[in-house]
Amino acid sequence: MKRWNLALTVLVALSLLLAACGQATETPVEPVEPAPVEPSEPAPVTPTEVVFERSETLYVSGAAWGPPSTWNPFQPGSLANTTGTIGYVYEFLFAFDPMTGLMTPWLAESGEWTDADTYAVTLREGLTWSDGEPLTAADVIFTFELGNQYAALWFSPMWNYLTSITADGDLGVIFEFTDPLYQEFENNLYNIPIVPEHLWAGMSEEEITIGANEAPIGSGAYLYESHSEDRNVWVRNESWWGIDVFGAPAPTRIVDIRTSSNNVALGMVLKGELDLSNNYLPGVADMSSRGYVQTYFADAPYMLSANTAVLFLNTTTPPLDDPAFRRALAFSINTDDIVNVAYANLVRAASPTGLLPSLSNFMDQDVVDRLGYSYDPDEARSILAEAGYVDVNNDGFVEAPDGSEIALEVTCPFGWTDWMEAINVIANSAQEAGLNIVAATPDYGAWNTALQTGTFDMTLNNWASMSNTPWTLYNLLFRHPIQEQMQSGNFGRWENQEMFDLVDGLARVPMSDVAGMQAACSAIQELMLTEVPMIPLWYNGLWAQFSNAVWTNWPTEDSASPTLPTTWSGYWQLGGLQTLINLEPVPAE
């Protein structure tokens, strides 16, 4: 029986030794956090790549929400958690700068409508893939043709109006259309990543549409280097074609970190381990004022606006099928409280048109002045009374004109803390105006199912990102036809043929015809603000906090030509890349 004791003792001793080992090894390595881990001592054995030089590496977070799983540029949106895939590796014909509203030629040198149904693109000279092969018109044609071949690719519906695409020499590409949707097409121009024909031509349908495409080869400024569960590492492409055009980005490496929660990101920002965090950090206003981090604006709202949080109303169920009720609801929501309390001034209240400030020249101020709404509980009560909604049973809440009780739920996914706060504000302020509305937070999955199958009362959604065209937002708000599952918009199933025709009309206005677009938008806004089928509430921020410790020249309101400080998927072509190129290393002291 002594043996048992002995075994115990040995194990304990061993464990202590193990723990001690852990601490012992750290002591010599330990130049402590903000400083990098010094590779100097064991340098003889290790090649330089295994420990990245802090002064040459950019650490970012907030884009990846799961372990990297796919490098397929056709995996739509954030499904590719390897967010640099589109942007670092694969590029697009154009970029779009939401700050100026201009398309920037990227792979293309120029592009123009030669007539109403023909669009001609000329590529830059000397474009190359990172494996050395030239990038030519053939690659562009191959990429667009994939959409014609495979319905599973997100841009395949474009072929409903695209009739042919042909080469004009090595650098020219001609698109021929019948009845083109100009707005959608020009949006696609900066969203479709161009892939190399010489590597993709031999792939099967499955590889192209859903393959993981490990070790991607593209044409961009960075190359895939490595990944693990919680990071992607990208290394600069020293032979990038764009060095001559745009200049070389300064960081040798970019490490894109996936944090399991925003708290972790907050800690890393405080420790100076992150150069740019695109996470939503609730207390960041305070940290910015105290100078721990930099934000785009030095004062509220600190962040640029990225998308509009819209309260969708299920217009198929009473009382939300009544425009008067919806309008009263719009007056009852205390948007100021959402901005000031729920977000602590990190966001701005939205225009009732829903359009982002970057698209403000498409807002019809006259329509807004006549038909717009803002928090006004008295107005809400009087609209309700006028429409026959009165409190019959004296429970403090109004009943429907037919006497039936009204009980509605406003939802958002559980765990989205800012939205959870926001729907509480919505519910509380609506209750004060006499509307019986309570907040509920189902799991993301349940919420999403309710959203798409139309089994919710009222819910928040913000799925239209920054865009070159107001059509992107209106395509989300008034998506049609109404189907069994509404997966990408009009979740409240508002059926209004007049509006659908207006949105389709907008899609057909050429991008160059600004007056035409404004007229179409005015008509949409007039109808939207009369019927109030949904209520735009506030602009979600382009969350970005950065540090000047290692990298500087981040875009701020004082920059000469500011760009978007973001690493989010889908934003590289909206100025994210330009931000990267503009970065400068802080000189060593």
Added chain:
Amino acid sequence: MRRYFGRKLLVYGLTFFLAVTIDWMIPRFMPGDPIANMLSRAALNADAARILYTYYTHAFRLDLPIWQQYVNFWNALLHGDLGISTYLFPTPVVKVLLRAVPYDLALLIPAILLSWLAGNRFGAFAARTKWLDNTLLPLGYILTATPYMWLGILLAWVFGIILGVLPIAGAYSYSMTPHPSWLFVGDVLKHWFLPFASLFLVQFGGWAIGMRNMIIYELEADYSHYLEALGAPRRLIRDYAFRNALLPQLSGLALQLGVVVAGALVTEVVFSYPGIGSLLLAGIQNQDYFLVMGCFLFIIIGVLLANFVIDIAYVLVDPRTRRGMTGETG
């Protein structure tokens, strides 16, 4: 002996079957639709959503009748195939787990074993030392009542942010790629230490208190008094008491395993440690049937295996069990 283990194995087999069946059922009966969730994150701007929906539903065989999905599931499972994750599409779940599970084992095994061993030792020691009993055991009570996650945040704050001596996120520095060197090994240990410590400390408190109470109880037992009356040395009595007190602690360990695993999962989220903790959380939120089932499968197998090992250990340390095996009791 054979009959004993035969019966045990049968029970374990049945438990496994039932647990896996429940594991299969629960995610499927959650409200929601995994394919819709997968596509919703894509923010599609065209009719593509509808086309993709049918495409993926078929690819994941979610359009089959539910009984057939169940049969297919067992068939695939027995071939070592856990399906493809929708959340981490198109990565096979097996691959996801193989990458994550080593981190879990590296946290769980040392934390469970060391806290049990050290906790019992310390508890027994404290029971006979008055000043320790009065000072340190209250600490044990506090520790054992602390949620893992909360202690984790506290440790991260103190050692990571205030003192700045230990990292708070990741399994190794973000400035490194894995390579064989002492620098890297040290870095891994450094990142491992805080999550390990938060698991270790909470359990340590629990075991110490348990052992301390057991020892006091055993010292009051008849056999202790009898030995005392016989004039046996105090040390001998303590040894016997310790060994008797160890038995309930051993079965306690088997009972605690599930709780510890759950604790490890939240601890991993706190420290952004790349085990299955945050995977499981994300899997549940995204209705990723396959990933959730895979993670639970790991937990089921782990807990059953550990229980089995404890069963064997019980036979080794408790002579009565061995005697029972040859007799009629099980």
